[in-house]
Amino acid sequence: MAVTLKDVAQQAGVSIATASRAFQHPEMVGSDSLARIRAAAAELGYSPNRTARALITGRAGVYGVIVPDLENPFFPAVLKGAQARAHQLGAQLLITDAGESPDGELPLVRTLAPQVDGIMLCSSRMEEDSLREAATLTRLSLVNRVSPELPGVHADPEPGIPAAVQHLRRLGHRRLGYVGGPAVSRSDQARRSVISRICAAAELDWVEIGPFPPTADGGRAAAEALLQTDATAVLVYNDLMALALMERLRSYGVDVPGQISVVGWDDIPFAAMVTPGLATIRVPRYDMGARAIEMLHQGAHEEGGPVHLGLATQFVPRGSIARAEGAGLSGLSGLG
Amino acid sequence: MAVTLKDVAQQAGVSIATASRAFQHPEMVGSDSLARIRAAAAELGYSPNRTARALITGRAGVYGVIVPDLENPFFPAVLKGAQARAHQLGAQLLITDAGESPDGELPLVRTLAPQVDGIMLCSSRMEEDSLREAATLTRLSLVNRVSPELPGVHADPEPGIPAAVQHLRRLGHRRLGYVGGPAVSRSDQARRSVISRICAAAELDWVEIGPFPPTADGGRAAAEALLQTDATAVLVYNDLMALALMERLRSYGVDVPGQISVVGWDDIPFAAMVTPGLATIRVPRYDMGARAIEMLHQGAHEEGGPVHLGLATQFVPRGSIARAEGAGLSGLSGLG
DNA sequence: CAAATGTGTGCAATCGTTTACGCTGTACGG
DNA sequence: CCGTACAGCGTAAACGATTGCACACATTTG
Structure with missing residues (x-):
């Protein structure tokens, strides 16, 4: 044939x-x-015939991708970037959804490992131990997760967060809130430390709100907690939470950005679609996917030691932020 | 090793x-x-070793999937369903993004065909001719596209649309609008014909608005057009358009659902997250993915003739619809 | 008791490609 | 004129599995 x-x-x-x-x-x-x-x-x-070639060379020309949840709006752009670069490199992508279950990830790695040249693990919640085991099964590249010894990419809070904080400061905000995601999250810790440093340098007060689960529900819960503070602007762990938080605030009659300014993280497509538009810190998702595949592919040839790459974020101002005059939630606490 | x-x-x-x-x-x-x-x-x-097995049997245990755009919120759930079923069947999924380009699809099929046991083509915009050529290269299963001779699945406007129309009727609405998507779209035609039939039977007026591109921009444009009509409720081609339409209406000071009720199509995750919640007609995306893979897999064994499957839709009422009393845009036309 | 039947097993070919190894022939230096 | 070097090419052995065929043996049948 x-x-x-x-x-x-x-x-x-x-x-x-x-x-x-x-x-x-x-x-x-x-x-x-x-x-x-x-x-x-x-x-x-x-x-x-790629199959025949794979059999003799041991290289399949296929990379595996494991995402915790395909429906999380964070991932599609990552996948697009990954797929585009893979295509350029003559490789294909085997994409699997771990079904939000951290325990499902390692078995998936075991299944995938023999048939692929490497696996791109997105936002993995595996234990460090499991991660180490996974790394023995195949080449690994981490997205949105940092682990010593393992190559990967993540979003650098800088310069996005400093830019956002400076912007808010110029608008007159003096008391900032940070709505945190899962406390165990390394990225959450990294962002807190950057915020802390910047606020100290800029002589701003900031208050930590959370931790909350990184979901719409978490965002709604954060709205309740936010009402107890006197922050005039908040940075939120991710856009999904920020959008839900804005909705909940609105349902309490709180005006965004009149009474409080909101800044998200990720810049998912919907952030630009709502009214007011959600100001956010853009994570280069497409590039992250592309670079992660690149690292997988490079590692396949020259073993250049594991490098973890921090990709620059970018502050994107939108309608959800305004000057601080008249802002504040005083008198509102206890409403929830 | x-x-x-x-x-x-x-x-x-x-x-x-x-x-x-x-x-x-x-x-x-x-x-x-x-x-x-x-x-x-x-x-x-x-x-x-799946590679060795594939070489001798000619079956790879891998199905290809081509989506026009991974970032379109319609697809992730389809992929999840497909992936879950593939996993059950011991198969893997090779997912590629066609980059929104209809001309890119056929080359992609050519690339993928030799390495997979079949391809699941999602919302393909290929010409009929190209589709026929693609079908000679490998087994095909269509999602959201109907073509004679080829197996696949699509969302049946029934009973979702009749249920929505009846619901609106019970709320007192007598003049409905339908905001159409691309005129060439078969599914658009199918929905129009169902609406037409139902409205005739229920003695309701309905007016067609459009066609518009099935994007957020399309939805915004539709909002302008909608202001020229006297409809008190609209069904919209998809949720993305409906959400954008609602935003635009709101920016004109039009109250949803007070002045106009809006019903979408798809039930994408964000439909439930906005305020008011977007009433919509739920498309069984997960099932569509699962069934499409199933058909690919079944066809691999027993050649049972190509069957195109229509999966039932479901009306999901939410905050974007209300009673017709006092509804209407009279006096507003010309605002845009 | 021979022949037919059936059951379990191994040999070897096969899928399409890559690559170690060895062979041939030419070129060139001594 | 011979030995060495090397370019160019072919033979054959892999890679790991599946499967047609034949063989051995046990069991039933005439």
Whole structure:
């Protein structure tokens, strides 16, 4: 049915080995043979059988991707970036959803590992131990999770967070809130430490609200907690929470940005679609996906030691922030 | 490195052939050999090399999936369903993003076809001709696209649309609007014909608004057009448009649902997150993905003729609809 | 008791490709 | 004129599994 190397070799009057070399190591083949083989391949429409190649080389040309939840709006852009780069590199992506279960991730790695050249693990909640075990099964590249020894990419709070804080400061805000995500989250810790440093340098007060689960429910709960504070602006762990928080505030008659300014994190597509638009710190999701695949692919050739890459974030001002004059929730606490 | 069938056979004291048969055709193997082989496999932790199997059987245990845009909130749930079913069937999914380009789809099919057992094509915008060509390259299963001769699944406007229309009727609405998507879209045509029939039977007026592109921009444009009509309730081509339409109406000071009731289509996650919640017609996206994979898989064994499956939709009432009393946009037209 | 039947097993070919190894022929230095 | 070097090519052995075929042995049948 399909055109094989044998057909090409026959048509070109050479052996299969030579035909193979014409593609793998052209410099080892005489120029006239090379020309004939190429012509034959073109004429017959030859394309190599990846399965056969994978069997002998041990490389599949496929990378696995594990995401905790495909429906989380954070991931699609990551996948797009990953897929685009994989495509450029002649590889394909085997994408699986871990069903939000941290315990499901390691078994998935075990299943995937034998058939792929490496796995891109997104926002993994595996234990460090499991992660180490996974790393013995195949090459790994982490997205949104930092682990010593393992390569990967994450979003650097800088310069996004400092820019947001400075912006709020210029608008007259003096008391900031930070609505935190899961306390165990490394990225949450990293952001808190940047906020802390910046606020100290800029002589701003800041108060920590949370931790909350990084979900819409978490955002709604955070709204209640926020009412107990005197912050005039909040940075929120992610856009999903920020959007839910804004909704809940609105349902209490609190005006955003009139009474309180809100800044999210991620810049998911919906952040720009709501009214007022959600100001946020844009995470380069597409690039993160692309770079993670790149690292997987580079590692496949030159072992350059594991490097964890921090990609710059960017502050995106939108309608959810305003000047501090008249802002504040005084008199509202206890409403919830 | 890895445990092969050879190791298992050796340990069990049988030939490779017998070991292979123990897994493929256990009934052909003596019960004591079978037991020894199984024990050996368990002890050594054997798992078959899918690449080698694929080479000889011609079946890869992998299905390809092509989506026009991973960031479109319609698809993640479809992918989840597909992935879950594929997992059950022992298969994996090779997911690719066509980058919104209809012309990119056929080349993608060509690339994917040789390495997969079939392709699930989501919301394909290929020409009929290209579709036919694609079908010669590999087994196909269509999601959200109907083509004669080809198997696939789509969302049946019934009973979702009739239920929504009846619900609106009971709330006193007498003039409905339908904000259409791309005019060429088959599904748009199908929905219009159902609305037309139901409205005729229920003695309701309905007016067609559109067509518009199925995007947030399209929804905003539709809001302008809607202001020119006297409809008190609208059904919109999809949730993305409906949400954008609601936002735009609000920016004009139009109250939803006070002045106009809005019903979407899809039930994307955000429909439930906004305020007021977007009433919508739920498309069984998860099931669609699952069934599409199922059809691909079944077709691989028994050729039961191509069947196109219509999955039932469901009306989901939410805050964006209300009684018709006092509703209407009279006096507002010309505002845009 | 021979022949027919059936059951369990192993041998070997096969899938399409890559690559170690060895062979041939030409070029060139001594 | 011979030995060495090397470019170019083919033979054949992998990779790990599946499966047609044949063989051995046990069991039923005429």
